Structures are given as structure tokens and as C-alpha cells.
Amino acid sequence: MHLKIHLKCRKYEIWALWLFSFVSGLVLLHFSIALILINKEVPQSRGMLYPRESETREVRSLDGIWNFVRSDQTNPTQGVREEWYGKDLSRSRPTIPMPVPASYNDITTDNLRDHVGTVWYDRKFFAPRSWAVDQRVWLRFGSVHYEAYVWVNGQKVVKHEIGHLPFEAEVTHLLNYGAENRITVMCDNALIQTTVPQGRITELPNDDGMTIVQSYTFDFFNYAGIHRSVHLYTTPKTFIEEVVITTNLSKDNVGGEVIYSVKFNGSAVNEADNSLYVRAQLYDREGKLVANGTSDEELCGSLQVDNVNPWWPYLMHPEPGYLYQLEVKLHASNDDLLDVYRLKVGVRTLSWSNATFQINGRPVYFRGFGRHEDADVRGKGLDNALMVRDFNLLKWIGANAYRTSHYPYSEESMQFADEHGIMIVDECPSVDAENYNQELLGKHKSSLEQLIHRDRNHPSVVMWSIANEPRTREMNADSYFQLVANLTRSLDKTRPITAAIATPWTDDKAGRFLDIISFNRYNAWYSNTGRLDMVTKKVVEEAVAWNKHYNKPVIMAEYGADTLEGLHLQPAYVWSEEFQTEVFARHFKAFDILRKKGWFIGEFVWNFADFKTAQSYTRVGGNKKGVFTRARQPKASAHLLRKRYFALARELDDSSFPEDLFTYIADMGKVEENT
Numbered sequence: 001m002h003l004k005i006h007l008k009c010r011k012y013e014i015w016a017l018w019l020f021s022f023v024s025g026l027v028l029l030h031f032s033i034a035l036i037l038i039n040k041e042v043p044q045s046r047g048m049l050y051p052r053e054s055e056t057r058e059v060r061s062l063d064g065i066w067n068f069v070r071s072d073q074t075n076p077t078q079g080v081r082e083e084w085y086g087k088d089l090s091r092s093r094p095t096i097p098m099p100v101p102a103s104y105n106d107i108t109t110d111n112l113r114d115h116v117g118t119v120w121y122d123r124k125f126f127a128p129r130s131w132a133v134d135q136r137v138w139l140r141f142g143s144v145h146y147e148a149y150v151w152v153n154g155q156k157v158v159k160h161e162i163g164h165l166p167f168e169a170e171v172t173h174l175l176n177y178g179a180e181n182r183i184t185v186m187c188d189n190a191l192i193q194t195t196v197p198q199g200r201i202t203e204l205p206n207d208d209g210m211t212i213v214q215s216y217t218f219d220f221f222n223y224a225g226i227h228r229s230v231h232l233y234t235t236p237k238t239f240i241e242e243v244v245i246t247t248n249l250s251k252d253n254v255g256g257e258v259i260y261s262v263k264f265n266g267s268a269v270n271e272a273d274n275s276l277y278v279r280a281q282l283y284d285r286e287g288k289l290v291a292n293g294t295s296d297e298e299l300c301g302s303l304q305v306d307n308v309n310p311w312w313p314y315l316m317h318p319e320p321g322y323l324y325q326l327e328v329k330l331h332a333s334n335d336d337l338l339d340v341y342r343l344k345v346g347v348r349t350l351s352w353s354n355a356t357f358q359i360n361g362r363p364v365y366f367r368g369f370g371r372h373e374d375a376d377v378r379g380k381g382l383d384n385a386l387m388v389r390d391f392n393l394l395k396w397i398g399a400n401a402y403r404t405s406h407y408p409y410s411e412e413s414m415q416f417a418d419e420h421g422i423m424i425v426d427e428c429p430s431v432d433a434e435n436y437n438q439e440l441l442g443k444h445k446s447s448l449e450q451l452i453h454r455d456r457n458h459p460s461v462v463m464w465s466i467a468n469e470p471r472t473r474e475m476n477a478d479s480y481f482q483l484v485a486n487l488t489r490s491l492d493k494t495r496p497i498t499a500a501i502a503t504p505w506t507d508d509k510a511g512r513f514l515d516i517i518s519f520n521r522y523n524a525w526y527s528n529t530g531r532l533d534m535v536t537k538k539v540v541e542e543a544v545a546w547n548k549h550y551n552k553p554v555i556m557a558e559y560g561a562d563t564l565e566g567l568h569l570q571p572a573y574v575w576s577e578e579f580q581t582e583v584f585a586r587h588f589k590a591f592d593i594l595r596k597k598g599w600f601i602g603e604f605v606w607n608f609a610d611f612k613t614a615q616s617y618t619r620v621g622g623n624k625k626g627v628f629t630r631a632r633q634p635k636a637s638a639h640l641l642r643k644r645y646f647a648l649a650r651e652l653d654d655s656s657f658p659e660d661l662f663t664y665i666a667d668m669g670k671v672e673e674n675t
């Protein structure tokens, strides 16, 4: 019932937006003048530990080929009204096969790509008989974009809004054990002014009548569908619901501390029985037990690790990404083992001031990328081959960090970053935020709450990015970002907060709520196009101005130039490989001037790889600012960037050059002798 009301409201909302689109400018202006943003509580996430097998847990994947139906764009709620979830989808509509995980947009040859509104997925699965006894079964989605409604055997299970984040629900009571079950998902990709990110839906006349069009200001394609894995997993009746880890190091980095806090869930446990306890054991990479202990009554405790191997970023230490395994065992008061969960833990500290950012007491200079989860055919669908290739390229090029521009990336890639020592600036899905309103604020805060809940235990996550290019000169931007930053800080005090800002510093109203200023600027591209002689000074001036204005560390979070691979033009001309290379070199010069000032702490190229955008006359098949092509092959600039990143690593972190960094040209000894 609630679902139906919601859908009606949503539809009403969409229709209202269509109807009032012409006067929306005026209306929004009026509202933003009148609006006072109120700080309301956001719902708290629960559970959501990454599904892992153990002696008390089983995990089954529901990935594969599902059945798929698209709704009529003009009638997005038809399937709900007609209860398509009550039987196999194929009995309501002809279905087509659809891979999960994947975006649905680029799979077929028709215009499913630009579909606006709801689509439906279903599939069957068996629940083994053994699951019927003494345990719980959970259904978990890594992410569905943008909004998902889920039914099992025709019964409503869960609804989740905001893409790129996991959600789950208990389905124990809904399953037929030792028999077939059906899971149905309705997914809605519509973005409006109160979604995160925002978009607009308009109705436009076409050759045959009217058509519904989704538009948005952000610069990546609004891929949709079941983007990440779907799992069924079991837990015991009384089980470990959450584990929160923080770590410390002694001043000399020799002693480590792992502080844990566990939450359990279970009606089987008597409320008055507070003698439930946790045994925590920490193993090193070789599987040797290095620390163990028993929790207090609150299920909290700490483990001391002698001669600890701290977690270091790539190239900052010969053994980067060192992870221990923490084994958490939940015991009943009579010592019965109730549940076991294992997770990887990196021991490291972060600290920051108005001039520096440090890991394990050593200053960090970020050299990395803004990225996208994006690939041909599968769109934003999780793809292990692509993920592993990308990490190989990151390491080949000598990067030590990336920003998850402009939304949370897969949990699998966060685990990979932990293992490889790649630092993550973890960004929530707010891009180009504008027309600040109460509903948007609630969802924006919720996206951060869910992100922090999901990623708080990853050593690779070193900073939260609370937005990309919000319109921070707008009315209400200050109170809005104060509330967003306050919430973020209240949820995690161990990491600094940033946002990638493009509003000129003179007009910005958000920077004062951040710990670290990140700015995006496209000198010689969007401003002074083609003018390579107008880069270096401008970058230096702007970074200095941000620092002076806020007295905080500064990162250049985006710079770059679109480049069509294979286009060579000498002298350098926009879109050519020569131009991208030159733009980078002019920035490097600026960064080296800035580095000497102390408070300039990082450079992030836009973008790691070419990616798909909405159709526009400024985008040839998508955004081409990649250092790698969409097929993950290097452009000329990649070779230059590699030399820069390894030179920085040698200068700052004492690491050595890879043997193939420089190509043999001549005997340089002799060349130097003769000059």
C-alpha cells in the first residue's frame, strides 16, 4: 500500500514537474528565498556487512541472466497497478534476457539506452531445504540505480532510493525451502530535482506526438539497472550485524592498536542476558595469530599488535597495502559459538592540519585521478576483468590515489584498493547540486550516512568528498553545506572532509565547512581554449587564492583536455594527443611551484579513462579526457604522466623507477661528456 502511495506521489511529482517546467525558474527562485533548511535526523543504516562465507554463514550469488521488461514510458506505474510481481514477468509482458550485474542501456540494439522511467527484472532460484532450519536468509543488492522496489514470491521486500549503495532485507519468512522462488525487481532511473544527483524530466513534441526526455547537467551517462551483484546469504538466528574498526599507531609506528566494536542482532537472545561476548583474533598475512582478546559487555575491545606492519600507500613503502585478518566470533553466555565473521584490517593513522595531510605521521602528496565506473556494453555494471585491469594501469602509471567521482564505487573495488595501497577520496553521489531544498538535503545526508556506514572500515578511504561541483554561490548553499559537513563529521571524526568545487573562490560559500579544499579547473580547455600559455600562472594564482581565503590544504581535483586518440597535430591543437600532453606539462610546472609552499597536497587528472556521457555536440562519443581510452589503452599523455608520477614517488617517497620508465635514446653519459 505504502509502495502504491509512493508511486502515485512520485508520478504526481513527475507530472507536476512537467507541467510547471516553464515556470520552474520563477517558482524555485521564490522558494529558495523563502526556504529555511532544517536539520532533520537521517535514517540510520543497519547491518550490510559484505557477504562472506564462514563456518556459520553461506553465500549464494543470484548473478546471471534475468528476464527483463521495460514499462511504457507514459505509464511507469502500470506494472505496480497490474501487480506484475505477483507472477512470472513473462506472463504479463514479453521478456528479453538481461545480464546482472550490468547497466541495461547498451545491451540491446534499440533505444532502450534512452528509456526514462521504470523497468522490471525477474528470475527464479532454489532455496535449499537445509536453510529452513535455525537460520536467517538475507537478500542483498550491491547497488541498483536509481531506485529499486523488490518482491520475493510476490511479497514486497524492500525499497531503496539512491544508486551506487548497497541495501538488503531479511527474506527468511518469504522463501519456499526446498522449492523454487521468484525475485522481482522494479528499477526507476528517473532523476528529478529532489534526487541525488538531480535531473529534470520534460515532455517535448516529437514527429509523432510527444516524448519524455530526461536531462541532467552532470557529465556522465545516467546508466541504470542492477549494477552490482545480488546475493542471498544466511546468518545464524543471533548474528554479528555490524563491526566497526578504528586503528592507532604508536609514535614510532612500531606498536599498533585495532579497536573494534560489534553489534549483534537476534531475538533468540534474552534481553537481560548481557553476558554475550566477542572473541577477536588478528592474523597477519602469513596467517600467524598476532593478537587476540575478549570484548567487554558492550562487545567492544582493542587488540595490541607488536612490531606492527602499518598500512602504507603504494610506492610509499616496499610493502604497501598490508592487511591483517580480523576474526570476530560471537559467543553466547554459555560459550556456545553463535556466529563468525572475518574482515581485512589495515592499521594506519591519519592526521591533518591547515597545511598538511599525513598518513602514519608522514606527509602525503596525492598523485592520481578522477575516475568513472564505465565501460563499453556493460556501462556501470560490476566487471572484475575491468577492475583488475584498471588497478594494473593505476600501478603502472605510479598513481597513489583516486577520487570515486562522482558516486560510491563497488565494494569489491574498495577491497582491491585496500589490498593495493591505493588511497581513495570517497565521494557521495551529489553532483552539480543546486536549488537547495529540504528533501534534497535529507537525501544528500542519507547518501553520506549510507556511504560512511559501508566504507568506514576501509584503510584505503582517507577522505570523504561530500559533493562535486555544487553550485556553492547559490542562496542557501552555506546552511546546506554546513549541515551536510556537520553530519559527515559526526559520523566519522577520523577522516577529513573535502568537496570538489568549481565556483570561483570569490563566490564560494561551502569551503569554510571543509577540512581540505579541492578545486576543479580547465585552463586552456573551457577557459582560454587552446591557450597553452595561459595555464601555469592561472593554476598557481587560483590555488594560492583558495589557500589564502580559507587557510586550508589545497588539491587540484580536476584538470585536463579532451583528446581523440590517434589525432596528432604539431604544433599542439585542441583535441590532439600533443595538446593533452602539453596541457599536463603546463600544470606540472604549476604544481611544482605550489608544492614548495607546503599546503598544496595533490594533483588529480581528469580523467583516468574516456567515458560515456549524454549526447551533446561537445562530446564525440563521450568525454575523451581520459589518459586511457575507454578500452583501457594508453594515450600519449599516459607515458608523460607515468614519468611524472614516478618522479614524484622517487622525490617524495624514496621509491625507485621501474626499469622501463625511460626508453633508450642514446648513451646519455657520452652525450653529457660532449656538451
Ligand code: GCB
Binding pocket: 218, 219, 220, 406, 468, 469, 502, 520, 558, 606, 623, 625
Ligand atoms: C567537471 C566535472 C566532470 C566533467 C568535467 C568535464 O568539472 O566535475 O564531471 O566530466 O568537468 O570534462 O567537463
